[in-house]
Amino acid sequence: MWGILFYSVPVTGFCPHGSYGVQDTLRSGFSSVKNEILPSHPLELSEKNFQVNQEKMNFATVRNIQGLHAPLKLQMEYRAARQIQRLPFLQSSNLALDTLRNSDESIGFEDILNDPYQSELMGEPHMMTEYQLGLL
């Protein structure tokens, strides 16, 4: 269960987001190595991983109380629900996933702020799909 994850890190200056291979300061801001590697706000990482850690804690608790079968069955349902998605550049409703997580009965900052449905920018469809399929 302990998968080794390999990944690559884009280094500032090697792969800028702008066109012609130059950092597009107007759109993506000042470029700095520190900016791309380290978080600039104390909450950045903890917020990014909050959902993951919360679920992990819950699963571990359920496992301790009810045995291994409980989180296995629950995670099976999660994985099934997570497959109901649109293509990556479109917004999915995640209805089944929300129901499992009970987040359809609560409101948090993730429902109000930075709503992906109202994002002004759209990802590049071809790139995002290729990235999702691992062809990139």
Add this chain to the structure above:
Amino acid sequence: MSEKHLLVQSEGAGHGMEIDSISSGSPASPSPLGAQPMQLNGCRSFRSMLGSPDISLANNAYWGIPSRRWDANAWKRQSSSAEQLPVLMSLFGGEMSLLRSPLQPPSPGFSFDLTERNAVLGRLLEGSPPPRPVKTGTTISGMVFRDGVVLGADTRATSGDVVADKMCAKIHRISANMYCCGAGTAADTQKTTDLLASNLALFSLNSQRAPRVLMAASILQDTLYRYGGQIGAHLILGGVDYSGAHLYTVGPYGSVDKLPFVSMGSGSMAALGILEDRYKPNMEVEEAKVLVRDSVQAGIMGDLGSGSNVDLCVITAQAVDYIRPYQESQYTNGRNRKYKYPPGTTALLSEKVVPLRMELVTEAVQRMETH
């Protein structure tokens, strides 16, 4: 497991996502099998540059309390089991993770994209100070009496040294039987109490039950703890449910205290003195109202951040009495709201009447089409 799970093990340490959850913006659960290395388009990777990096799985570590100034060196690992945690690649002996990628959709919730820019701007604009948020610089207090809870607050909101609002409402409605006073950053208290009220309303619609005060306090505690004190909301939550009258205080870092009387805000010391002196358990309602009013008044007099009126909210099992204002400030500047003067204000010196004679020149009748 479908084949999709085998591919993409997330590019980024910060994500740990599976492909079928990328668009939802929420991190996914672990993949049991190994992943293939991801190469972003046209980028050179650290792996190719450094040879085989020392990839360490961050497990059994803990997340230290973040200090006010984010120090890149004071950086501890997150605690959780290994499989779900993003793998951190060691660089210069430290740990790092990929945070932003153009191929990921924006995740909902707080966005930290501008913190770096704000830091850069702050350094560039050394002379002028940054804009300051509206704080309530407050005196709020509450106490439990025989039949319920009395909450009191002043009504001044400050922004730095300036009074931003003379009549702001600091006692927020959470539900029919619960009210919450808020001190600290005004926006934070309003948003937090609004979210709490919405969540409790959803809960009571779904479960057909009236929410308990303990539940509200727990929700507040979870929310504020999650954001590590960055949400500056100092709250006093009071209400009456089936198990009686309860008064809780929730701090910005997520601390909860259940007390018979409490005060928060910049004028809390002054208010607490009055409460400590004259509080008795099981007081009558009128006596309790006077005591809370006196405590808030002490804050108004002794603290520059509190002022104007005193608002009271009396919550009992039968009814809620929101008295706004209970006492008006005695230092109003007597400003006239209406500037319409009665006739005779200006003395009439002389009068001259000139009649205007008009001559009839032409007269014409025009029909109108009405149907």
